[in-house]
Amino acid sequence: MSYDFDLLVIGAGSGGVRCARIAASHGARVAIAESRHWGGTCVNLGCVPKKLMVQASEYGDMVDDSHGFGWTSTRGTHDWGKLMAAKDREITRLNGIYVSMLEKAGITLLTGHARFVDGHTVRIEPSPLAPDEAPRTITAERIVIATGSTPVKPDIPGAELAITSDEAFHLPQRPERVVIIGSGYIGLEFAGIFAGLGSKVDLVYRRDLPLRGFDEEMRSAMAEAIDARGITQHRHACSTAIAKEGADLVVTLDNGQRLHTDCVFMATGRRPKIDALGLENTAITTADNGRIKVDMNSETAQPGVYAIGDVTDRINLTPVAIAEGHNLADRLFGKGPARQWCYATTPKAVFFSPPLATVGLTEEEAARNGVVDIYFTRFTPMRHTLTGRTRKTVMKLVVDQKSQKVVGVHILGDDAPEMLQGVAIAVTAELTKADFDRTIGIHPTSAEELVTMRTRTRETPKAEG
Numbered sequence: 001m002s003y004d005f006d007l008l009v010i011g012a013g014s015g016g017v018r019c020a021r022i023a024a025s026h027g028a029r030v031a032i033a034e035s036r037h038w039g040g041t042c043v044n045l046g047c048v049p050k051k052l053m054v055q056a057s058e059y060g061d062m063v064d065d066s067h068g069f070g071w072t073s074t075r076g077t078h079d080w081g082k083l084m085a086a087k088d089r090e091i092t093r094l095n096g097i098y099v100s101m102l103e104k105a106g107i108t109l110l111t112g113h114a115r116f117v118d119g120h121t122v123r124i125e126p127s128p129l130a131p132d133e134a135p136r137t138i139t140a141e142r143i144v145i146a147t148g149s150t151p152v153k154p155d156i157p158g159a160e161l162a163i164t165s166d167e168a169f170h171l172p173q174r175p176e177r178v179v180i181i182g183s184g185y186i187g188l189e190f191a192g193i194f195a196g197l198g199s200k201v202d203l204v205y206r207r208d209l210p211l212r213g214f215d216e217e218m219r220s221a222m223a224e225a226i227d228a229r230g231i232t233q234h235r236h237a238c239s240t241a242i243a244k245e246g247a248d249l250v251v252t253l254d255n256g257q258r259l260h261t262d263c264v265f266m267a268t269g270r271r272p273k274i275d276a277l278g279l280e281n282t283a284i285t286t287a288d289n290g291r292i293k294v295d296m297n298s299e300t301a302q303p304g305v306y307a308i309g310d311v312t313d314r315i316n317l318t319p320v321a322i323a324e325g326h327n328l329a330d331r332l333f334g335k336g337p338a339r340q341w342c343y344a345t346t347p348k349a350v351f352f353s354p355p356l357a358t359v360g361l362t363e364e365e366a367a368r369n370g371v372v373d374i375y376f377t378r379f380t381p382m383r384h385t386l387t388g389r390t391r392k393t394v395m396k397l398v399v400d401q402k403s404q405k406v407v408g409v410h411i412l413g414d415d416a417p418e419m420l421q422g423v424a425i426a427v428t429a430e431l432t433k434a435d436f437d438r439t440i441g442i443h444p445t446s447a448e449e450l451v452t453m454r455t456r457t458r459e460t461p462k463a464e465g
């Protein structure tokens, strides 16, 4: 049987674009379908605009901090419209780069919503990106689903009055008051953005500390950093309803509190995007949350159809989607060995101000494997000795006592993600505390603390069970 293409990729986000480009570089005839925006979530509604907004939110504090160094400038006011326009211009530029990069690679661009007709056939239907495009039917020997994920809101009365991160990138003006529900990545990052730009922020979450799943001690340090940023935390609280009262939105919490606000922001997670994908016309199976089930090779239950990135709900980060797409294309079309990655040491960063960056195991996870040596330090970074700002840097090395391997590194503080990328190489290479110790520091930096923590802070016994 002859097909129109060797490979059809559905979704031109982080994973799909890399998969298509690598497959084309191996000589495959490739098409890629995109229904909404070239570059996907990361470029349009995720990492890139978020990081630009985080950076925007840090200038006010920097102006204040400069006074400690003799400057006399004052903050002035922030122009939200100007920031949004600048961000949109940059995203439009990136959209163009993605399109030309794909075209230069000889990939056929199909603008529209893809829906499976069968395991080798897909119908491309008109979508917001191309409402007037005529529908087409495409066949491909292999198909990769890289359709990403989409925000979810809890099913409470008035949920339709709340926004998610999708809308937060296009608000016509900055809300003076924001209630953010959820204290994961998105909740914290936007709490930091709005607080830094001058909004009054209430952060509502269900547990005693933010960032479930992160190292407990770092979660506590983050809770202190959130306080230091002037954000009000409502712990052990769940929103039960949202209502409009006059000009205000009112969020009712299960502890009886009522929070008056201008904007309610649900940062309560995302779900895999499989809407109208026609999976029922294939043998593909999904889990309860819509995650497409795949095997170790990213292949679905439909032979020849694969899934990568957020739609598989494994590690939902851009570099992981890229790695999955690259590896799959190498395996399907490459001549040599496929490029491999170490997923166990995927570094992660939460772009709060200050940011938190982490690689490897938490203390709690490491203790399940055996006795752990902890090296912990908390200090005022040099800059803030003059600014007077209450902003600590916290660093933690988690060392497996028996092997002396550094199995986890956690940093909360200015530039933590920039510091951590290099350390992630050391953790991936399974280096020991002695390797850290024989590395000379760079002085004067915060990062030098990573190689100068001489005295063990404590020993954590092996966890039972």
Ligand SMILES: Cc1cc2nc3c(=O)[nH]c(=O)nc-3n(C[C@H](O)[C@H](O)[C@H](O)COP(=O)(O)OP(=O)(O)OC[C@H]3O[C@@H](n4cnc5c(N)ncnc54)[C@H](O)[C@@H]3O)c2cc1C
Pocket: 010, 011, 012, 013, 014, 015, 016, 033, 034, 035, 036, 037, 038, 039, 040, 041, 042, 045, 046, 047, 048, 050, 112, 113, 114, 115, 146, 147, 148, 149, 165, 186, 273, 276, 277, 308, 309, 310, 311, 316, 317, 318, 319, 321
């Ligand atoms: C607010 C926010 C901030 C984030 N910040 C970071 C960060 O700082 N660092 C980080 O590593 N990760 C971050 N992420 C996560 C990151 O964006 C995702 O993990 C990554 O984009 C996943 O890539 P993907 O290829 O799986 O899907 P996506 O990038 O979501 O791409 C999927 C594409 O498929 C298209 N599509 C969907 N269905 C169809 C269809 N039927 N037909 C055609 N096209 C379709 C979509 O329009 C989309 O363009 C962030 C996410 C959010 C929401």
Ligand SMILES: NC(=O)c1ccc[n+]([C@@H]2O[C@H](COP(=O)([O-])OP(=O)(O)OC[C@H]3O[C@@H](n4cnc5c(N)ncnc54)[C@H](O)[C@@H]3O)[C@@H](O)[C@H]2O)c1
Pocket: 154, 181, 182, 183, 184, 185, 186, 187, 189, 205, 206, 211, 212, 238, 239, 267, 268, 269, 270, 315, 316, 317, 348, 349, 350, 351
């Ligand atoms: N810096 C980054 O790398 C970055 C930034 C943003 C997003 N992401 C990726 O995108 C994913 C999604 O981000 P996210 O912040 O939406 O998800 P998340 O899973 O990080 O956080 C969601 C939070 O909402 C809470 N929650 C869920 N249902 C709730 C409810 N009904 N009421 C109250 N709270 C509820 C959860 O307990 C959790 O703390 C992340 O897991 C991450 O993989 C990464």
